[in-house]
Amino acid sequence: MKYFKFWVKESFQISIAGKTQEIKLLSGSNESKNAAIEEARNRAKMIEQRIADRSRKEEYEVAIKExxxxxxxxxxxxxxxxxxxxxxxxxxxxxxxxxxxxxxxxxxxxxxxxxxxxxxxxxxxxxxxxxxxxxxxxxxxxxxxxxxxxxxxxxxxxxxxxxxxxxxxxxxxxxxxxxxxxxxxxxxxxxxxxxxxxxxxxxxxxxxxxxxxxxxxxxxxxxxxxxxxxxxxxxxxxxxxxxxxxxxxxxxxxxxxxxxxxxx
Structure with missing residues (x-):
């Protein structure tokens, strides 16, 4: 069971096929809001890389987004x-x-x-x-x-x-x-x-x-x-x-x- 005490929703600019696009990510942490922001930033980079590599999203335990x-x-x-x-x-x-x-x-x-x-x-x-x-x-x-x-x-x-x-x-x-x-x-x-x-x-x-x-x-x-x-x-x-x-x-x-x- 995966859950988070602190949540943030942040916007990031990522590159898709040479064009800059904005994405919004809801991200959580059990440490702090700042840690949740850092987690969101890392996820944005992973998404950008996955799109560039055309790789599939890995299966993992989904967090309770509540x-x-x-x-x-x-x-x-x-x-x-x-x-x-x-x-x-x-x-x-x-x-x-x-x-x-x-x-x-x-x-x-x-x-x-x-x-x-x-x-x-x-x-x-x-x-x-x-x-x-x-x-x-x-x-x-x-x-x-x-x-x-x-x-x-x-x-x-x-x-x-x-x-x-x-x-x-x-x-x-x-x-x-x-x-x-x-x-x-x-x-x-x-x-x-x-x-x-x-x-x-x-x-x-x-x-x-x-x-x-x-x-x-x-x-x-x-x-x-x-x-x-x-x-x-x-x-x-x-x-x-x-x-x-x-x-x-x-x-x-x-x-x-x-x-x-x-x-x-």
Whole structure:
């Protein structure tokens, strides 16, 4: 998981086919703004060289391009997403948001018809984990507005060879799978979506937007309204209880789990 505490957006002049062109780069550093500027300058030179050499861009772990509001520890941070909600980013736990479930031919012989959609998702997930012991045996399963969130105590590294295949078998969203692989972590929204609370949604185009007065003013109303909503409700725990672990306690507290409010 790669993230930065300090961000800058700088313009540079580079040469392309003998002509000077301007490029703008968003760059980050964990040292300082000045270090981020130097990093941007180095990137501009690399881009110029790569264009001149006609070389392909190398594959590498993508940084989380979001403002970091809290660093819990080296494996867990909280960032602000593009619409202002707080996101837990972790490479300590496996977090899956499931909005649907896989259907198979043997479902006709099961009592799925009497279950709600969320109950079916949980039922299907519990079936799947019996087939794939790689996932571990300890889980916390939560209800979300539209589906189910699963937090697994065992971390499944997204860079592992059969990761995509395993996630698809669990019916994890394709975009979420790709994001987990690129950022080498899992993400979970821990504060409500603004539109579900009927307040104005802010557009955050870069981490720098979170340093503006416009964002700071908006965030006061957002945080005040958020207290009246929950993001998750606990459905069940499977295996060993790990609710006492610091990151899980933070997740549950910020999600307003124990307030049992309306989900948003």
């Amino acid at each position: 403002h970091v509001s809290d660093i819990i520890d080296e494996s867990n941070i909280i960032s602000i997403c593009r619409y202002g909600a707080k996101i837990l980013n972790t490479n300590q736990y496996t977090i899956l948001d499931l909005d649907d479930y896989p259907v198979d031919i043997f479902d006709v012989f099961k009592s799925l018809g009497k279950m709600s959609k969320k109950e079916r998702i949980v039922f299907k997930f519990q079936e799947r984990i019996k087939r794939y012991p790689l996932l571990g045996s300890d889980f916390r399963i939560y209800e979300t507005t539209k589906g189910v969130r699963v937090i697994g105590k065992k971390y499944i590294n997204p860079s592992e060879k059969n990761y995509t295949s395993l996630m698809r078998k669990l019916f994890v969203d394709w975009i979420y799978i790709q994001m987990s692989k690129k950022q080498n972590c899992y993400r979970a929204r821990i504060t409500p979506k603004p539109y579900r609370m009927r307040i104005r949604t802010i557009r955050i185009k870069s981490p720098l937007d979170c340093e503006t007065n416009a964002y700071l003013d908006w965030s006061k109303e957002y945080e005040q309204k958020s207290e009246k909503y929950s993001v998750v409700k606990l459905i069940k725990a499977i295996g060993q209880d790990f609710s006492h672990e610091p990151v899980i306690k933070i997740h549950d507290r910020i999600c307003n789990l124990h307030k049992n409010n309306k989900l948003a």
